[in-house]
Amino acid sequence: MALRTLNAKNAGALDKDLMSIGAFSLDQLMELAGLSVSQAVYRVHPPSNGRKILVACGPGNNGGDGLVAARHLWHYGYQPTIFYPKQSKSDLYERLATQLKNLDVPFTEDFNGSLKTTDHVVDAIFGFSFSGEVRDPFKDPIIAMETTKVPVLSVDAPSSWSIEDGPPASGPGAKFHPATLISLTAPKPLVKHFTGTHFVGGRFIPQSVAEKYDLDIPDYQGVDQIAEIGGTGTEAKKEKVVGLAERQGYDVRESTIEAVHNALYSDLTSCRSLVESFIARIEAYNPTINAIITLNPNALSIADEKDYALAAGNATGALFCIPVLVKDNYDTSDMNTTGGCLDLANSQPTVDAAVVTALKNAGAIILGKTNLHELALEGLTVSSLGGQTVNPYDHTRTPGGSSGGTGAAVAASFAVFGTGTDTVNSLRSPASANSLFSVRPTRGLISRAGIIPISFTQDAIGPIARIVDDLAVALTVMASVGYDPDDNATALIPFSSVGQDYSAALYGGSLKGMRFGLVEGFFNRTASNETTPVNQVFNGVNATLTNAGATVVTITSNIFNSTAISNAFDTQRFEYRQEMDTYLSRASLQGTHPSTLAELYSSGKYLVIPSQYSYVDTSLVSSTDNITYAGIKLGIQNLTVALENTFKAHSLDALIYPEQANLVVKIGSPSQSGRNGILAAVTGFPVVTVPAGFSPSTADAPVGIPIGMEILGMPWTEARLLNTAKLIAEVKRVRRMPKGTEAAVESVRLGEVPKIVPDTRDIPRAYPVGIL
Numbered sequence: 001m002a003l004r005t006l007n008a009k010n011a012g013a014l015d016k017d018l019m020s021i022g023a024f025s026l027d028q029l030m031e032l033a034g035l036s037v038s039q040a041v042y043r044v045h046p047p048s049n050g051r052k053i054l055v056a057c058g059p060g061n062n063g064g065d066g067l068v069a070a071r072h073l074w075h076y077g078y079q080p081t082i083f084y085p086k087q088s089k090s091d092l093y094e095r096l097a098t099q100l101k102n103l104d105v106p107f108t109e110d111f112n113g114s115l116k117t118t119d120h121v122v123d124a125i126f127g128f129s130f131s132g133e134v135r136d137p138f139k140d141p142i143i144a145m146e147t148t149k150v151p152v153l154s155v156d157a158p159s160s161w162s163i164e165d166g167p168p169a170s171g172p173g174a175k176f177h178p179a180t181l182i183s184l185t186a187p188k189p190l191v192k193h194f195t196g197t198h199f200v201g202g203r204f205i206p207q208s209v210a211e212k213y214d215l216d217i218p219d220y221q222g223v224d225q226i227a228e229i230g231g232t233g234t235e236a237k238k239e240k241v242v243g244l245a246e247r248q249g250y251d252v253r254e255s256t257i258e259a260v261h262n263a264l265y266s267d268l269t270s271c272r273s274l275v276e277s278f279i280a281r282i283e284a285y286n287p288t289i290n291a292i293i294t295l296n297p298n299a300l301s302i303a304d305e306k307d308y309a310l311a312a313g314n315a316t317g318a319l320f321c322i323p324v325l326v327k328d329n330y331d332t333s334d335m336n337t338t339g340g341c342l343d344l345a346n347s348q349p350t351v352d353a354a355v356v357t358a359l360k361n362a363g364a365i366i367l368g369k370t371n372l373h374e375l376a377l378e379g380l381t382v383s384s385l386g387g388q389t390v391n392p393y394d395h396t397r398t399p400g401g402s403s404g405g406t407g408a409a410v411a412a413s414f415a416v417f418g419t420g421t422d423t424v425n426s427l428r429s430p431a432s433a434n435s436l437f438s439v440r441p442t443r444g445l446i447s448r449a450g451i452i453p454i455s456f457t458q459d460a461i462g463p464i465a466r467i468v469d470d471l472a473v474a475l476t477v478m479a480s481v482g483y484d485p486d487d488n489a490t491a492l493i494p495f496s497s498v499g500q501d502y503s504a505a506l507y508g509g510s511l512k513g514m515r516f517g518l519v520e521g522f523f524n525r526t527a528s529n530e531t532t533p534v535n536q537v538f539n540g541v542n543a544t545l546t547n548a549g550a551t552v553v554t555i556t557s558n559i560f561n562s563t564a565i566s567n568a569f570d571t572q573r574f575e576y577r578q579e580m581d582t583y584l585s586r587a588s589l590q591g592t593h594p595s596t597l598a599e600l601y602s603s604g605k606y607l608v609i610p611s612q613y614s615y616v617d618t619s620l621v622s623s624t625d626n627i628t629y630a631g632i633k634l635g636i637q638n639l640t641v642a643l644e645n646t647f648k649a650h651s652l653d654a655l656i657y658p659e660q661a662n663l664v665v666k667i668g669s670p671s672q673s674g675r676n677g678i679l680a681a682v683t684g685f686p687v688v689t690v691p692a693g694f695s696p697s698t699a700d701a702p703v704g705i706p707i708g709m710e711i712l713g714m715p716w717t718e719a720r721l722l723n724t725a726k727l728i729a730e731v732k733r734v735r736r737m738p739k740g741t742e743a744a745v746e747s748v749r750l751g752e753v754p755k756i757v758p759d760t761r762d763i764p765r766a767y768p769v770g771i772l
């Protein structure tokens with residue numbers, strides 16, 4: 001909203017009216033002005049950004065506002081220092097100065113010296129009665145504020161600017177552009193030259209006075225004395241500055257929960273700067289990677305709330321201020337939940353998925369939603385709404401899938417971690433293809449309530465992260481939902497796993513004496529550019545584990561044949577329609593959306609890859625009443641027993657194998673072959689995926705294409721699996737940043753969260769939209 005402006009003459013007349021007609025005393029007006037200034041400082045520079053505030057006060061009422069603001073700031077926990085070279089002898093000013101001295105607030109005569117150590121500056125030198133060229137003793141301070149990197153907030157006017165015409169053409173102040181301006185009562189004409197963050201303070205103006213001067217009353221919220229208003233400047237509202245996080249040496253690339261918390265709790269960054277830094281990376285690199293479907297429009301205001309909480313000593317939660325991206329098949333009450341499907345573009349859950357609530361309760365900021373293979377049905381991460389997501393390590397290849405948006409986004413440091421779902425491979429394939437860690441938990445450990453479903457038997461959800469420690473924190477939070485009547489698989493959780501802290505499970509120890517079963521049937525031993533790198537990486541894994549004192553047993557049993565398991569035991573086509581019909585017909589799902597799966601697939605607004613036409617067609621006419629379904633469920637029980645027997649026969653701690661026997665395919669391929677996710681999917685056994693290596697470097701893949709390893713354990717052994725994964729990651733440090741997103745990005749101070757529009761122009765022609 002751009003407000004009408006008030007020229008200098010009218011501003012003076014208005015002040016007089018407030019004192020005569022309005023019956024305010026000057027003390028009161030100045031107190032209200034200073035209070036607004038202090039709130040604006042708190043908004044743009046909460047104490048967590050640094051407590052030292054240098055307040056520069058001029059000889060007139062503008063300077064008086066600065067003195068009042070300094071007193072309020074002291075009470076908020078800041079450490080103000082006052083530069084006040086031309087002190088007024090009037091009673092009001094002497095009292096204001098005495099009030100500050102009574103609080104032991106220091107006064108300085110050395111503006112430039114104080115500037116070197118301060119965290120923020122309040123410019124209360126001149127207001128609407130300034131005219132002409134700046135005279136001493138204020139020339140030097142104005143020149144210093146022109147060039148300093150310390151952010152400046154100007155009171156009523158950037159001092160030295162003409163009230164009507166903005167910055168002087170030359171001399172002191174010609175290049176003075178403060179980051180923030182607070183206009184008192186109403187903006188002055190100079191604001192058309194101002195491009196930073198702009199507040200108005202004046203929540204006391206009577207309606208009659210506002211009408212007389214034709215003023216707009218801004219939309220004040222709650223108990224705020226100030227309101228932020230849109231850009232009136234010649235440029236966009238967004239001001240390009242070096243973000244605080246970067247400026248103060250905090251870099252969000254490869255950041256971890258612990259690193260973010262250390263930075264926040266030691267005042268190196270604010271939650272808001274942190275969120276802005278991640279958004280800067282998204283704005284820089286998402287146009288290439290296309291991993292994001294939507295950003296949370298509230299992310300910045302949520303970050304501000306976290307900063308208030310931090311300042312008040314209320315920073316609680318294992319994920320306090322941790323930006324998290326969730327796959328767009330997780331219900332979010334503040335963002336549409338689309339599954340990447342055009343026909344669900346406006347589908348709006350009114351209730352968060354159970355795990356989304358858990359993440360929020362733990363303090364996480366849901367930064368946005370990621371692209372996925374449409375409705376999580378395959379592993380190429382292409383969708384009618386989200387387009388094709390690109391692997392950040394090799395822009396000619398897919399990022400794996402179906403949680404490929406999360407995989408690519410986490411690899412590119414768009415967030416600290418992300419979430420995915422897994423019906424066959426979908427948490428493990430993107431982890432594998434992006435040099436990341438993921439956990440597919442034992443069936444039942446994490447409630448699936450509020451997740452777009454496919455298969456009651458096979459669906460699982462979990463986190464994807466850059467380090468095991470973050471995976472453990474995220475799993476602890478996601479599993480904290482515990483028993484959930486909306487997902488009765490959670491009734492399976494054994495007492496020993498209820499409320500488990502998986503971070504505490506990372507106790508260390510050693511790989512020495514551990515026994516791993518290397519599943520020979522899950523490799524493709526035919527030499528090719530797509531398979532040989534995987535086989536070579538696993539030769540290396542075998543050697544590393546053996547050198548670390550573990551025993552690697554080759555498992556040759558013929559039950560370990562992914563194609564055969566898939567053909568015999570995959571339950572999806574029997575369960576999909578029933579599950580989706582239930583999801584789509586819930587009263588809590590609002591917005592516009594189909595109410596059955598059949599309706600969705602008759603809309604023409606969907607993408608199914610040709611290799612899945614028959615799967616979807618079959619799903620539309622099959623159900624769990626089919627006689628074959630009962631046989632499949634029985635077969636899965638037999639497979640489960642055989643799997644348990646394998647563990648017993650070889651005294652195994654875990655089975656290990658490549659998530660995929662082939663590298664991730666080129667974009668536009670008919671499908672992804674060689675995946676081994678089906679074993680855990682049908683048996684419900686847990687898997688932690690870890691980076692195992694890279695294929696050789698090529699022009700398209702400068703650091704190589706990531707190759708991942710599944711570590712599969714017995715049910716409910718997530719704690720031990722995570723510790724094993726951490727031990728392996730310690731002896732075999734694999735993860736590297738993708739080349740294309742490796743560079744740091746200068747962050748941008750944002751007035752609002754930018755809108756991200758997914759790019760659907762590059763959907764490969766091989767996957768026509770609306771055809772089945």
Ligand SMILES: NC(=O)C1=CN([C@@H]2O[C@H](COP(=O)(O)OP(=O)(O)OC[C@H]3O[C@@H](n4cnc5c(N)ncnc54)[C@H](OP(=O)(O)O)[C@@H]3O)[C@@H](O)[C@H]2O)[C@@H](O)CC1
Pocket residue numbers: 011015029030033058059060061062063064065125126127128129130131132133134135136138155156157184185202
């Ligand atoms: N409306 C509201 O809600 C309320 C508004 N209030 C506030 O009052 C502000 C207006 O205050 P104001 O009128 O006292 O004058 P202000 O701008 O502070 O300073 C001017 C002084 O600076 C000097 N000076 C001038 N030119 C110069 C130059 N070229 N080079 C060097 N010096 C120069 C000159 O002093 P001199 O040198 O002549 O002694 C002059 O006296 C207004 O912007 C707002 O902040 C609140 O406090 C109350 C509620």
Ligand SMILES: [K+]
Pocket residue numbers: 062123124125126127154155156157158159
């Ligand atoms: K000023």
